Structure formats: structure tokens, C-alpha cells
Amino acid sequence: MRSDGAWDRDPVPDPLLRRLVGRVSVPPLAEQDAARLEAAIMSAVRREAARATAPAWWEIAARWAQAAAAAGLAAVVLSGLVLFGSPFSSSSAPEAAPETAAVAQVIGRYPGDAVLASLISGDDSDTLSPWSEP
Amino acid sequence: MSLTEGAGPRDDIAADAAAVERVLAGDAEAFAPMVRRYLQPAYNVGYRLLGNRQDAEDLVQEAFLTALANLRSFDRSRPFGPWFYRIVWTRGLNLRKSLARRAAEPLESERHPGTADPAADAERTELADTVLGALAELPERQRLIVQLFDLDGFSGAEIGEMLGLNPGTVRWYLHQGRRALRERLAPFQEALDEE
Numbered sequence: 465m466r467s468d469g470a471w472d473r474d475p476v477p478d479p480l481l482r483r484l485v486g487r488v489s490v491p492p493l494a495e496q497d498a499a500r501l502e503a504a505i506m507s508a509v510r511r512e513a514a515r516a517t518a519p520a521w522w523e524i525a526a527r528w529a530q531a532a533a534a535a536g537l538a539a540v541v542l543s544g545l546v547l548f549g550s551p552f553s554s555s556s557a558p559e560a561a562p563e564t565a566a567v568a569q570v571i572g573r574y575p576g577d578a579v580l581a582s583l584i585s586g587d588d589s590d591t592l593s594p595w596s597e598p
Numbered sequence: 599m600s601l602t603e604g605a606g607p608r609d610d611i612a613a614d615a616a617a618v619e620r621v622l623a624g625d626a627e628a629f630a631p632m633v634r635r636y637l638q639p640a641y642n643v644g645y646r647l648l649g650n651r652q653d654a655e656d657l658v659q660e661a662f663l664t665a666l667a668n669l670r671s672f673d674r675s676r677p678f679g680p681w682f683y684r685i686v687w688t689r690g691l692n693l694r695k696s697l698a699r700r701a702a703e704p705l706e707s708e709r710h711p712g713t714a715d716p717a718a719d720a721e722r723t724e725l726a727d728t729v730l731g732a733l734a735e736l737p738e739r740q741r742l743i744v745q746l747f748d749l750d751g752f753s754g755a756e757i758g759e760m761l762g763l764n765p766g767t768v769r770w771y772l773h774q775g776r777r778a779l780r781e782r783l784a785p786f787q788e789a790l791d792e793e
Binding site: 473475480481482485488504506509 | 624626629630633634637638641642655658659662663666667725726729730733744745747748749750753754765766767769770772773776779780783786787
């Protein structure tokens with residue numbers, strides 16, 4: 465290959481070759497074929513663009529991640545409150561149920577009455593059975 | 599044929615860069631002028647490579663979609679054409695391999711309608727056969743470079759970028775191919791001059 469700068473510029477077009485080779489080469493796309501091909505390409509481009517802009521599931525998930533984290537935290541706090549009680553409520557012992565107080569008063573009035581005590585406490589271990597009698 | 603007819607290269611770069619920016623921003627319609635501008639040269643490259651209209655059309659469509667998918671990697675300070683033709687070329691080589699076509703497959707020839715002069719028809723047929731034969735005898739690279747340069751109007755630099763060759767090497771192949779064709783086709787110069 466020569467290195468005297470002969471290959472630094474493009475040669476001028478060769479009209480004879482252009483005519484001869486052009487005779488046997490299929491001409492470029494006809495105008496209507498080019499328009500049809502362009503329409504097909506742009507239709508595919510629009511489809512691709514629509515698919516590319518539709519968010520994927522992980523994008524949706526990422527978008528809702530902050531809200532989901534906040535909701536999860538709130539659920540944990542609420543569950544804690546329900547299970548272990550509010551830290552703001554009183555720490556004193558709960559008052560006795562009124563029924564328990566009334567029962568204590570009756571038993572106190574008849575201290576030796578074991579039957580009364582047993583009945584009031586709901587203990588039915590000594591219930592008489594008709595079949596147990598001799 | 600100028601590949602960038604009607605505007606200077608700088609204008610093309612600026613116009614293409616602006617269009618690419620709009621496409622990347624989500625405006626798919628901004629791709630339409632680029633498709634219009636590069637469709638014909640891309641088809642020519644595809645046709646020279648595959649030797650078949652339908653395959654060339656499929657290739658061009660595929661190349662535009664590949665370009666769209668890789669648009670972020672395109673350097674907007676450079677012309678779009680050579681980058682895109684390189685895609686057409688490499689996809690075309692892959693397609694040709696998958697189609698298992700021979701590189702030197704005879705070209706489709708333009709069919710000339712017959713005339714009332716059988717002698718003239720015979721001469722035209724002989725000329726077409728000789729030209730096709732001379733083209734088919736060229737090494738593939740030379741044949742493609744002659745066609746892309748002399749018929750389709752690509753520059754040596756554009757062909758070089760497409761084929762991954764130095765422009766000087768492209769011009770050397772062009773010189774070799776032209777010389778071989780001129781030798782084979784010289785007898786027809788007179789006939790052509792008379793037309």
C-alpha cells in the first residue's frame with residue numbers, strides 16, 4: 465500500500481462504474497416502500513417506548529416502600545400497645561371486682577360456715593349424687 | 599447521493615442530538631425524523647450485505663430498534679449516522695450467519711423490459727451478465743466497498759467506521775476493486791457512450 469498520502473482523501477466518483485454497476489443493482493427503496501417501512505418501524509418504536517415507560521413491579525414496589533414501611537411500623541406499635549398495655553396508663557393494682565367484694569363480705573359474716581363458703585365459691589366437689597346414696 | 603443531503607454535518611449532529619434527547623425524555627415521535635433520514639442508506643447497506651430486499655427491510659427495522667434500546671450509550675457530540683450504520687452492519691453480519699447465506703451470492707439484477715430490437719436486448723443482457731460476473735468475482739470486501747462508495751454515496755470514513763477499518767484501508771480496497779472492474783468492463787465503455 466502506498467504511503468504518499470494517496471489514501472488520505474476519497475477518490476472522485478467513477479461515472480462509468482456507477483453507470484455499469486448501477487444497471488445491475490437493484491435501485492434503492494421505492495418511495496411507497498420506504499413509507500411503508502418507516503410506518504412499520506415507527507409502530508414498533510411506539511410499542512417499545514410504551515413498554516419501556518410502563519413501570520415494572522419492582523418500580524411500583526419501590527415507589528410504595530416508604531409508605532409500606534411507615535404502615536408496618538405503625539402496626540407493630542399498635543400491636544405492642546394492645547398486648548402489653550399503654551405505657552401511659554396507671555401502674556396501680558386493679559381494683560377488685562364488685563362480685564368478689566360482696567362474696568368476701570358474706571363469708572366474713574359467717575366465718576364457720578364451710579357449706580356457705582363452698583357454695584359461694586362454686587366448688588361442687590361435695591355435690592350429692594342420687595346414685596351415691598347407700 | 600449524499601447521506602446528509604440538505605444540511606451540513608454540524609447541523610445534522612445538532613439536530614440528531616436534539617432528537618435523541620427528546621427520545622430519551624420519552625418522546626417516541628422524535629425518532630421519526632431520524633428514521634426518515636437514515637432509512638434509505640441503512641437499507642442500502644443491508645441490501646448490499648444480504649442481497650435480498652425482504653431481509654434488508656427486516657434488518658433495518660431490527661437495527662432501528664437496537665439503536666433505540668442503546669440510545670443512552672450514543673455519544674451525542676458525534677454524528678448519529680456512522681454509529682447507526684455500524685449497528686446495521688454488525689446486525690447484518692449476524693443475520694447473514696443465521697440465514698446461512700453465502701457471502702458471494704449472486705446479486706438480484708434489475709430486469710429490463712424487452713424492446714422491439716432483439717439485438718439491443720441481447721447486448722443489454724450480455725452487458726448485465728458481464729457486470730454481474732465481474733462483481734461476483736471481486737473479493738466480497740472490495741465488492742461491498744465499491745457498491746457502498748460508488749453507488750450509495752458513503753464516504754471512505756463512513757465505510758471505515760461501519761466495517762471497522764481505517765479510511766485509508768477502505769480507499770485502498772476501493773482502488774483495487776475499481777481497477778479490477780474497469781479491466782473487465784472496459785469493452786462496454788464505447789457502447790455506453792453511444793447511448
